[in-house]
Amino acid sequence: MGFELEGVGLTHGNGFRALQRISLRAARGERVAVIGPSGAGKTSLIRLLGTALRPSEGRLEVLGANPWRLSAGALRRLRARIGTIHQSPPIPPRLRVVTAIHAGRLGRWPAWKSLLSLLYPVDIAGAQAALARFDLADRLFERCDRLSGGQLQRVGIARVLYQQPDLILADEPVSALDPALADAALGELVAASGHSGASLFASLHAVDLALKWFPRIIGLRGGEVVFDLPTARVTDSMLHELYATEGELLPLQTRDAPVRTAADADAQPAPVRLDHCRGR
Numbered sequence: 001m002g003f004e005l006e007g008v009g010l011t012h013g014n015g016f017r018a019l020q021r022i023s024l025r026a027a028r029g030e031r032v033a034v035i036g037p038s039g040a041g042k043t044s045l046i047r048l049l050g051t052a053l054r055p056s057e058g059r060l061e062v063l064g065a066n067p068w069r070l071s072a073g074a075l076r077r078l079r080a081r082i083g084t085i086h087q088s089p090p091i092p093p094r095l096r097v098v099t100a101i102h103a104g105r106l107g108r109w110p111a112w113k114s115l116l117s118l119l120y121p122v123d124i125a126g127a128q129a130a131l132a133r134f135d136l137a138d139r140l141f142e143r144c145d146r147l148s149g150g151q152l153q154r155v156g157i158a159r160v161l162y163q164q165p166d167l168i169l170a171d172e173p174v175s176a177l178d179p180a181l182a183d184a185a186l187g188e189l190v191a192a193s194g195h196s197g198a199s200l201f202a203s204l205h206a207v208d209l210a211l212k213w214f215p216r217i218i219g220l221r222g223g224e225v226v227f228d229l230p231t232a233r234v235t236d237s238m239l240h241e242l243y244a245t246e247g248e249l250l251p252l253q254t255r256d257a258p259v260r261t262a263a264d265a266d267a268q269p270a271p272v273r274l275d276h277c278r279g280r
């Protein structure tokens with residue numbers, strides 16, 4: 001099993017209720033995208049699955065275990081099986097790319113190897129192969145603070161693939177990339193997760209990318225699941241309803257409808273054609 005949530009709610013420390021009545025199940029190896037307007041609770045849900053946050057109520061299992069009933073050692077081992085791709089990778093700026101990639105396996109390597117990897121890169125070929133997937137093999141010894149935001153985001157994806165986790169959580173993994181690169185990087189992530197058999201759960205701002213690369217889509221709004229469907233059954237009207245609070249145009253990576261300007265304010269929005277981006 002990838003994960004299972006039953007009646008899960010999350011109230012943040014300031015009393016804000018970010019998630020409620022969440023019941024979801026994903027099988028091992030499943031690929032699921034979560035979409036929804038800003039503030040819907042996508043990041044909160046990913047942080048719950050990554051065991052960074054503890055549910056305020058309900059039942060949560062990740063990779064077959066309730067993280068909050070495990071001993072400290074077992075929780076550490078579970079976390080080493082989960083790879084999280086952050087929108088802005090938490091990578092110390094002065095670190096070299098090769099060390100940032102190796103950091104993906106620190107939780108899996110024995111202590112001596114982890115320590116050695118900080119002093120001297122222990123698996124240069126492995127790190128280079130992970131970077132090559134994202135056209136960054138030549139940046140292996142670059143300092144991370146000399147990379148662009150988009151390059152750093154791809155290093156963050158490469159690091160998680162190098163980790164070889166059983167569950168990949170991706171929070172807006174390609175938000176800093178231009179459309180062509182975003183599509184290619186997401187394609188690599190999908191291919192790599194398919195190859196390794198890891199479950200992939202990603203939040204995506206761009207609806208067209210979600211429809212193209214994921215066979216199952218969860219629509220989240222106001223901390224609740226609005227729909228949870230195979231991609232082929234998600235209709236354009238469901239999508240427009242999900243994003244109703246964000247205006248009439250859907251957030252797309254590659255927009256083929258004209259962008260609405262103030263001058264168009266009274267005009268009917270052009271329909272967004274989504275058929276071409278469904279299904280892979």
Ligand SMILES: Nc1ncnc2c1ncn2[C@@H]1O[C@H](COP(=O)(O)OP(=O)(O)OP(=O)(O)O)[C@@H](O)[C@H]1O
Binds near residue numbers: 012016018039043
């Ligand atoms: N640590 C926190 N303390 C209090 N409220 C929080 C905290 N983190 C998130 N929230 C609130 O919870 C709600 C959901 O936030 P979350 O970041 O999960 O949404 P999101 O769907 O990922 O949004 P976005 O697409 O803008 O990143 C928001 O209203 C946010 O302000």
